[in-house]
Amino acid sequence: MVVLNENTGILEKRCESYTLQDIEKPNLYKDIFNYDEIPKCVFDYKNIPISPAKNFWITDTTFRDGQQSRVPYTVDQILKLYDFLHLLGGEKGIIRQTEFFLYSDKDKEAALGCMERGYKFPEVTGWIRPLSKDLELVKDFGLKEVGFLVSSSDYHIFKKLNKTRQQAMEDYMSIIRKAVELEIKPRCHFEDITRSDFYGFVLPFANELQKLMVESGTPVKIRLCDTMGYGVSYPGASLPRSVPEIIYSLRTLAGFDSELLEWHGHNDFYRSVSNAATAWLYGCSGVNCSLLGIGERTGNTPLEAMVIEYAQLRGTLDGMEVSVITDIARYFEKELDYIIPPMTPFVGKSFNVTQAGIHADGLLKNEEIYNIFNTGKLLKRPVGVSVTQTSGLAGITLWINNNLMLDKNSKLDKKDPRVKKIKDWVDVQYQSGRVTPISDVEMIETIRAIAPDIFILTM
Template sequence: MENRKVKMDQHTNLLQLEEHMYPLVDVKTPNVFRNLFPYDEVPKIAFNDRIVPHHMPDDIWITDTTFRDGQQSRAPYTTEQIVALYDYMHRLGGPKGKIKQSEFFLYSKKDRDAVYKCMERGYEFPEVTSWIRASKKDFELVKDIGMKETGILVSCSDYHIFYKMKMTRKEAMEHYLSIVKDCLEIGISPRCHLEDVTRADIYGYVIPFCLELMKLMEQYNIPIKIRCCDTMGYGVNYAGAVIPRSVQGIIYGIMTHAGVPSELIEWHGHNDFYKAVSNSTTAWLYGACGVNCSLFGIGERTGNTPLEAMVFEYAQLRGTLDGMDTRVITEMAEYYEKEIGYHIPSRTPFVGRNFNVTRAGIHADGLLKNEEIYNIFDTDKFLNRPVLVAVSNTSGLAGIAHWINTYYKLSEDKRLSKDHPLIAMVKEWVDKEYESGRVTVLTDNELVKVIDESCRKLNIVL
């Protein structure tokens, strides 16, 4: 007790007694938390009502895995597409670089070409980082390219250590530490990806391992980042939930008991149970500076935390966008649709074609009177996406005119009034649809087709 340090906690202004007494628990048989993860039943969320305090860091940011995890679930991007998306991310992150890093594969010539071209842009943010196999050969490649940091896979659950790697915990830890030392020896900063952390023994393995990493960081004077990877999406953010499923419990343990500073902690979430966004936000709230995301959530299985979602989570938590240009999000979505050929589901928040389209007749009536009633915020200002009212039998001439003006983004001097002959022609077609027994709202594609035909008949161009 006498040798343990007493230090001031800058967030609480209370003296804290360090209790870093977590030796490795080298079990003979794997602890796979069968009580929480019975494979032939739905996983269980258990509680012990142990509450940890909020610990929002002074600065928080987003990191990107679009070109790494995001490429593990779709056809690879071309070099040109990667560079274009990297440019978009630089603009989206703004002058303060709120999108701090983007990670890349280095395996193929195409990947490396993209890395070189992105680095040639000379942007401070997002910093180009890598994801490599844990080998000296790959470390040298990172160094030759001129990167300062690389990700290293250090799977931490007994599922991976015993069943996949066929090792004991002690053997796995020694293996990982030797790899990290190899990285440090050539001056590269390692980012340790704690794969499957939400099924790992937090106090028996994860914290002892992180303590050893912090010793190496002190020895080599090179930062070592800890990425908490919720590989299977098991994390929950409920107060009092037990570890290893508790997001705040994991962050608290790594920060408080392993002594990892907030700026070196990052959360990487998956969406298997629809919790990627809320879990990433929770990681911020309880001490992680970074949340790792991919554009539109594209990633392994159900995907990663959507990057665009965390941009708006940031703004809600901080009360400011801190210079992030959110209109770029719409440009990116259009690029995916038109240049990459990726279809974004129409109801996807912020980027889907119908995310701010009102279809219910009673909602449409209120929205036409005041769009604040049924729109989440000024979507025209933040996303260059004016609110739309879907056309139905209750829309009337004004509703059809509003749809055309907003859908086609007509400037003030070109906007159509409800008295325009095009509006009358479209309404006539709409009325016939519903007179014939239709009960559903009209789709965008149907309306565009009718409007195109009507424009040709009237010899006008929108």
């Protein structure tokens, strides 16, 4: 079928018929994924055009994938985190959905508690295996949407499920049809899509889902699961690893609208954020994330990162309350005893803290020189400095002004003799063999001992 693309004004092929290739031996792409070597990134030089979806949004898997690599959250903790997600996503619901297991009593209690909050966003959805008994759980719970695990690579179909492609697709379609009959919207999680035979299985399966949508009038979503983090965003990269080509093909060849596509990436090769942003740019409306990126192995795409990425790509936060990111980070550290690596962007203790004296000098003159944006205003995290042997007069001055919260009329200059006294004390510490930074408590004690009148400026 040929259709006119309203965005580009040119004709494109849509919904070509792709026949399932029910091969006897699995296609494991061993030329790319030789297990004894680093995976190869192959190029076919196809020019895939950027075609962003009209709307971007974020979905959350903190209470599903995010619980698979840590101590499970308590019900109260889930409710608190759900409240944070609601506040962070804002009234427009940029954080659109969150998903739950429904197997244990605790999972059910938490999901029900979140539903009873009455928030429109994020919508509570479920996740199940493609089994009739699991679907009954969703029906009994009254959820409007559920995600099905529908593994798509031959690694999973042949080696994990011990099935043929035909058997796998028939089993998947059977349970998806049952969901539609029960008026439950299916979300199909194409597990391991970046190692899948796209023309031999992914597109034929997607075409069957497209037919089901036409017949039933029920929307069917596809979640593109980069389960092992193999996806790449490079122009001209080839399938099965190319994020742009995966999304382009599902949109133009299988006819799936952007609103029905969602990217779920892992960070095994440090690409989760760039791949998620690429998914948005090439026509995927949804990106699936977890708070702080916590998840299987190296984790999922950090939700807070995509909040910031949204603002960079759209030029607006669209009502998201970005300062809640800091509240979430503090909750994880203080209430959940979770250690956030200090250099982690946006949430780590040191993400906007400098130890270099030359940087501190620049910050003292104008913090825009060395701070990524107004972190004090947006994240409730004023730019900071750590006092070390390299901090110099500027670093110590900046520490005093920021930590004692001196206003613009009281702020010290690095030429102030009191700053020189404190620097002399710092120098002695490192001349004596110290290697660790000066703690905040030590700095306060030293100021009280050497220059106590500085505290008068805070009154």
